[in-house]
Amino acid sequence: xxxxxxxxPVNASVEEIWAFVQDMNNWAPMMTGYQSHEVxxxxxxxxxxxxxxxxxxxxxxxxxxxxxxxxxxRVSFALKGINEMVSGDGTFEILPLTExxxxxxxxxxxxxxxxxxxxxFFRTLFQKKYGRLEGPSESDSPAKAELxxxxxxxxxxxxxxxxxxxxxxxxxxxxxxxxxxxxxxIEGKSRG
Amino acid sequence: xxxxxxxxxxxxxxxxxxxxxxxxxxxxxxTAAGAGLSVDLVEKSxxxxxxxxxxxxxxxxxxxxxxxxxxxxxxxxxALAYMTRIxxxxxxxxxxxxxxxxxxxxxxxxxxxxxxxFSALAKYPDYHPEFEGGRPGxxxxxxxxxxxxxxxxxxxxxxxxxxxxxxxxxxAEALEWGVFANPLNLPYRDLAKRFSxxxxxxxxxxxxxxxxxCLQKGVTPRVSTAVSELIxxxxxxxxxxxxxxxxRARRGVVLACGGFEWNTDLCQQYLGGILTHPNSPxxxxxxxxxxxxxxxxDLANMNEAWWCPSVVVPGEEYDGIQLNRGEFAIRxxxxxxxxxxxxxxxxxxxxxxxxxxxxxxxFDPVGYTRPNLPAYLVMDQQYADKYLLVTSVPGMPxxxxxxxxxxxxxxxxxxxxxxxxxxxxxxxxxxxxxxxVDEDFQRGWSFYDHCYGDPQNKPNxxxxxxxxxxxHAIEVHPGALGTKGGARVDGHARVLNxxxxxxxxxxxxxNAAAAVxxxxxxxxxxxxxAAMTWGWLAGCHAARREK
Numbered sequence: 001x002x003x004x005x006x007x008x009p010v011n012a013s014v015e016e017i018w019a020f021v022q023d024m025n026n027w028a029p030m031m032t033g034y035q036s037h038e039v040x041x042x043x044x045x046x047x048x049x050x051x052x053x054x055x056x057x058x059x060x061x062x063x064x065x066x067x068x069x070x071x072x073x074r075v076s077f078a079l080k081g082i083n084e085m086v087s088g089d090g091t092f093e094i095l096p097l098t099e100x101x102x103x104x105x106x107x108x109x110x111x112x113x114x115x116x117x118x119x120x121f122f123r124t125l126f127q128k129k130y131g132r133l134e135g136p137s138e139s140d141s142p143a144k145a146e147l148x149x150x151x152x153x154x155x156x157x158x159x160x161x162x163x164x165x166x167x168x169x170x171x172x173x174x175x176x177x178x179x180x181x182x183x184x185x186i187e188g189k190s191r192g
Numbered sequence: 193x194x195x196x197x198x199x200x201x202x203x204x205x206x207x208x209x210x211x212x213x214x215x216x217x218x219x220x221x222x223t224a225a226g227a228g229l230s231v232d233l234v235e236k237s238x239x240x241x242x243x244x245x246x247x248x249x250x251x252x253x254x255x256x257x258x259x260x261x262x263x264x265x266x267x268x269x270x271a272l273a274y275m276t277r278i279x280x281x282x283x284x285x286x287x288x289x290x291x292x293x294x295x296x297x298x299x300x301x302x303x304x305x306x307x308x309x310f311s312a313l314a315k316y317p318d319y320h321p322e323f324e325g326g327r328p329g330x331x332x333x334x335x336x337x338x339x340x341x342x343x344x345x346x347x348x349x350x351x352x353x354x355x356x357x358x359x360x361x362x363x364a365e366a367l368e369w370g371v372f373a374n375p376l377n378l379p380y381r382d383l384a385k386r387f388s389x390x391x392x393x394x395x396x397x398x399x400x401x402x403x404x405x406c407l408q409k410g411v412t413p414r415v416s417t418a419v420s421e422l423i424x425x426x427x428x429x430x431x432x433x434x435x436x437x438x439x440r441a442r443r444g445v446v447l448a449c450g451g452f453e454w455n456t457d458l459c460q461q462y463l464g465g466i467l468t469h470p471n472s473p474x475x476x477x478x479x480x481x482x483x484x485x486x487x488x489x490d491l492a493n494m495n496e497a498w499w500c501p502s503v504v505v506p507g508e509e510y511d512g513i514q515l516n517r518g519e520f521a522i523r524x525x526x527x528x529x530x531x532x533x534x535x536x537x538x539x540x541x542x543x544x545x546x547x548x549x550x551x552x553x554x555f556d557p558v559g560y561t562r563p564n565l566p567a568y569l570v571m572d573q574q575y576a577d578k579y580l581l582v583t584s585v586p587g588m589p590x591x592x593x594x595x596x597x598x599x600x601x602x603x604x605x606x607x608x609x610x611x612x613x614x615x616x617x618x619x620x621x622x623x624x625x626x627x628x629v630d631e632d633f634q635r636g637w638s639f640y641d642h643c644y645g646d647p648q649n650k651p652n653x654x655x656x657x658x659x660x661x662x663x664h665a666i667e668v669h670p671g672a673l674g675t676k677g678g679a680r681v682d683g684h685a686r687v688l689n690x691x692x693x694x695x696x697x698x699x700x701x702x703n704a705a706a707a708v709x710x711x712x713x714x715x716x717x718x719x720x721x722a723a724m725t726w727g728w729l730a731g732c733h734a735a736r737r738e739k
Contacts, residue, residue, distance in 0.1 A: 030340055039717055056354035059507030061592075067555055083592040088431065119196045134429040 001155040002168035003086075004175040009097060017094045017145055019070035020186050023063065023192075030181035032174040035059065042066075046082065052174075053166040061085050079153070085160065088153035092182075095146045120150030149179040165173045193524030196621055203437040205267040206232045208734050211432070211480060212449030213418035214242025215251075215720040216702030218402035220446045223731025225409035226305045229443060233411050234434055237511075240715070241351035241399035242450055243472040243674050243703065243719075248331045248356075248719030249394035251310065251361055251724060253295045253594065258312035260268045264330035264557050268292055274318065274325030275644065275714055282493055283711030290683035291708050292727075293723055296322065306405030308335050315367055318715040319544035332716040334363040338397035340390040340512035343404055349405065349415055351473065352396045354510040355517060360386040360393045372521035372648040373578075374587040388467050389719040393519065398720070419449070427689075428696030429487055443734040447687070448727060451703035452478030452673030453497065464495035464679060465553040466565070469502040469516035469669040476674060480704030484679035487698055489691045492706035499549030501530075502671030503569070505593055516671050518545065519569070521580045523627035523668075524644035526656020528571035529621055530668055532564045535604060535613025539570040539632040541566075541653045546713035552670055562725045568607050570600075570614070572658040579646070589666060590738060595665045603663045618658045628652035673719060678706035685730035699734065701726035 010017055020026050022164070024045060028037045033050035042045060043066040051060040063083040068076035076091040153171055155163030207229035210217045218240075221233045239245070254271030271292045272285075279288060299310050311334040320328045337360055340347040360383060361369070369377050392400060406413070414434070421433040422445060431440040452458040453470035455478040470476075485491070502516040509515055523526050523541035530541045539551040552564045564591035577586055584591050600618060604611035626629045626653030635641060636654030645653030665680065679687045679700040686694035687705075702723035711719050 027588040050509075055352050055357040055510070057507075057509045058505065085588055109394045132597075158378075158585050159380055159588075162387065163383045166358055 001152050002164055002171055003048065003150070003152040004172045005148065005150045006175045006179045007146055007148040008179045008183045010145050010147050010186055011143050012145065012186045014072050014094050014096050014145045016189075017147055017186055020080065021147075021182065022069065022071055022075055022094045024077070026065065027063070027178070027182050030178055030185070032177050049147065053163075055166075058082065058084070060086065060088075085156040086153060086163070088151065090151045093148040093150070097143055097145055107162045147179055147183055149175055151175045174177075198251065199638060201438060202431065202696065203442040204441060205440040206230045206280075207441070207443040207445060207739070208232070208731075209419065209432050209434070209439060209444075210234065210446040210448055211483075212242055212447070212702065212704065213240045213403075214448060214450060214702055214723065215244035215398065215402070215447065216704075216723035217242070217448035218399065219298070219696070219724040219727035220405050220448060220699070220731040221411045222305050222402060222409060222699060223375040223728050224443070224734055225411045227407065227735035229735055230588070231411045231414045232434065232439060232441075233406065233421050235269050235415045236449070236479070237351070237414050238349065238416045239351035240346070240349050240403050240415060243394065243476065244396045244723070245351035245399040246353040246355075246473055247395035247460050247720060248363060248526065248716060249396070249398040249718065250313070250316070251299065251308075251398075252335050252715040252717035252721040253299050253330050254292055254331045255522050256296050256299060256310075256312055256331065256333060258310070259330040259331070262312055262314045262330050264314065264327060266327060270325035270327075272325070274320075274323055275709065276321050276326070277711030278295075278320065278714045279710030280712055282496070283708050286683060287492060287541045288363050288436055291722060291725060292721060294683075294729060295725045297343065298725045299402070299415040299727060302402070304723065305357070305409070306401055308401040308405070311364070313363055313367070313716075315643070315714055316363065317578045317640045317643055318712050319547070319640055335394050335398045335401055336362045336364075337386070337391045338400035340392055340400060343407070346403060346407060347390065349413075350392070350396055350400055352392060353394065354515050356394045357392070357396065358387050359383050360391040365644075370643060370647075373525060374578045375580045375649070376587070379670060388641055389569055395720075407445040417731050418479070419445075419483070422487050422698070429486070429698040441697065442739040444699055446685070446730045446734070447484055447679065447728070448700070448702045449480040449704055449706040450478050450507075451475035451497075451678065452476060452481050453672050453675045456714075459626040459675070462494040463497060463675065464501065465497065466562070466670055467497055467675075469504065469671040470624075471500055471502055471516050471671050471673070472674050473515040474511050476703065477664045480700060481678050484700060484704070486696070487687070487695055489679040489687045489693070489695065489698070489700075491677065492680040493710060494706075494713055496676045496707065497672035498546055498674050498713065500545040500671045500673050500675055501549055501552075502669045505583060511564070516669065517582065518671060518673070519668060520545065520644060521569060522569050522575070522666075523548075523712060524641065524654060525575065525579045525646050526596065526625065526654065527575035528650045529617065529658065530567055530569055530571060531614060531617055532567050533607060533609055534563065535610040535615070535632060538567075539619055540641070542644060543637050544636070544640060544713055549670060564571065565670070567668045568665045569668050570603065570663065572663050573660045574656065575665060581664075593666070594629055596662050598661050598663075600658075601661050603665055607665050607667070621655075622657040622659065624658045625652070625655040628655060630655060639725035666701065674703040676703060676709070678703065678705045681705045683729065684733040685726040686733065699730035703731050
């Protein structure tokens with residue numbers, strides 16, 4: 001199952017991050033390829049996204065269900081394709097940095113030449129379409145918390161293996177993009 | 193002073209400028225570079241490969257060097273007789289002879305200049321194999337898979353097809369596995385592995401092989417750069433403006449930058465049919481046509497295109513534009529038909545994509561209407577249970593973009609088709625399916641039709657009853673792989689003026705030139721076969737020209 005994890009120090013308190021992340025209405029529009037979303041219940045909604053897998057993009061409708069709401073540190077959700085055989089889940093974790101001063105980066109996966117090349121290819125395409133993927137900006141004040149976004153997506157059905165081969169490199173920049181958008185929004189608000 | 197001004201008129205000089213990096217442009221570049229010429233290969237998009245890269249990547253080479261080893265006889269006479277019939281009076285004997293004579297030489301020359309090894313497809317028939325001189329296989333050739341790792345930093349610049357880009361299989365494998373008729377037979381895990389390892393197939397494979405050879409010969413494509421204007425002097429072409437630079441081309445300029453299918457104005461102005469859904473990358477706007485006309489070129493075959501019925505998955509985009517998928521499976525396999533708004537069939541659905549499109553444009557002179565537009569593919573659940581359905585295979589839900597209903601009548605209402613007409617058509621078609629003979633349109637008569645049919649379906653691989661609900665439908669749009677009208681060329685790929693004389697220093701190949709095949713489509717790869725042959729002819733002639 002293609003999985004990506006992106007962590008980002010945020011210059012805001014755990015409570016400030018939680019206040020934003022706990023309501024999916026706040027960050028759904030920040031998803032890559034966001035078209036619309038419709039809230040069905042407190043925990044359920046339907047998102048329409050334009051999924052981009054490098055060579056082509058397709059409009060995907062996803063049912064989203066919040067599966068865990070553990071404020072102020074964790075919100076998890078499950079995704080299930082309505083018009084495509086894809087499913088997955090995602091989690092936002094918020095950790096205070098004072099208690100985790102040296103949170104280690106996950107070990108870098110050893111990748112072959114083509115694997116690196118195809119990731120570069122997808123990243124380049126992504127940036128061409130959605131703008132530059134930027135990390136945290138230099139700041140005088142130290143980050144107070146860390147936002148960790150974990151995202152897994154898997155295509156089902158007989159053709160699933162093929163779709164998964166494309167999904168892997170495609171969701172990596174999308175996850176970074178979402179976490180960055182959220183962090184920058186919170187930091188802007190926090191400064192304001 | 194005068195000499196000084198003349199020298200300053202050029203920003204730089206090369207032997208050959210080539211506009212466009214599809215099969216025609218790359219072959220011209222490889223040939224010219226192989227002859228020791230300096231080449232400026234200019235591609236206006238950010239990716240190399242043009243229309244060729246998203247195609248099946250097959251080249252149609254009659255009387256090729258592999259047919260004998262496959263036990264298939266061919267001859268110059270047979271090939272010429274066949275091509276003459278297919279051209280339908282829209283080409284010249286001279287050009288058809290050139291194709292028959294030069295195409296096999298081109299294939300060998302490309303093999304000699306690159307690592308490409310063409311392989312003849314014994315089971316891929318001509319598009320009218322029963323015509324005099326037609327063959328049931330062997331004239332279409334492919335290149336197999338290509339490892340993009342060998343392109344190094346150029347790998348991301350290789351254009352890939354939205355449809356075939358993630359399914360690296362050779363054409364021979366696709367035929368053997370039964371991509372359309374038996375989609376669950378495909379080794380999806382192996383294909384995913386191939387994709388992850390960087391293998392590509394079809395057009396991207398052919399372009400990859402040509403690009404690699406060009407790079408090895410010192411030709412570095414200039415991507416995201418356009419040839420905007422030809423520079424003429426005394427009726428000849430001396431160079432071109434590239435990215436604002438005046439570049440002298442000592443041996444000539446080759447226009448190989450595709451057709452005009454994405455230029456709505458030109459399509460309305462010239463095409464005989466109504467092209468609404470091109471299948472090519474959205475980069476072909478008639479740049480070559482415009483430049484050729486500016487140099488005084490004569491034009492030919494302007495009303496023709498490489499027609500192809502197309503379907504749309506709403507929201508599916510390629511290069512930021514709605515993707516129009518060429519449709520080959522549904523119309524050829526059992527349990528499906530194409531009908532107009534009256535609910536009537538009007539064509540052999542399984543016939544080759546170029547020719548079967550033409551009845552879509554039939555004109556009713558009394559009503560001033562085109563009764564076969566819009567048209568719909570209609571199928572029953574038996575189809576969905578067995579075959580490839582646009583984006584889904586058996587076991588996956590019916591795609592939401594399909595129109596679905598429990599009964600034929602309900603489906604007809606949904607898509608705006610006359611219910612009684614549709615019911616009557618299906619009843620008649622079901623009789624044909626039972627007897628294995630389509631008395632109205634001969635679907636399943638030709639060996640070509642069978643190639644895309646279901647060999648397990650009896651008594652005819654293309655005919656099956658529509659009787660099991662739910663029933664499904666999708667609109668079929670007039671599409672094209674590209675246009676096939678453009679600058680008139682001779683047997684050296686030189687562009688001719690309206691007096692029939694060659695315009696010095698100007699060549700055209702591929703869809704920028706008038707297709708030598710005229711109105712027809714001889715077989716799989718006739719587009720690229722002709723494009724590469726005339727690209728090769730252009731490169732050869734430029735190499736022989738004096739500076």
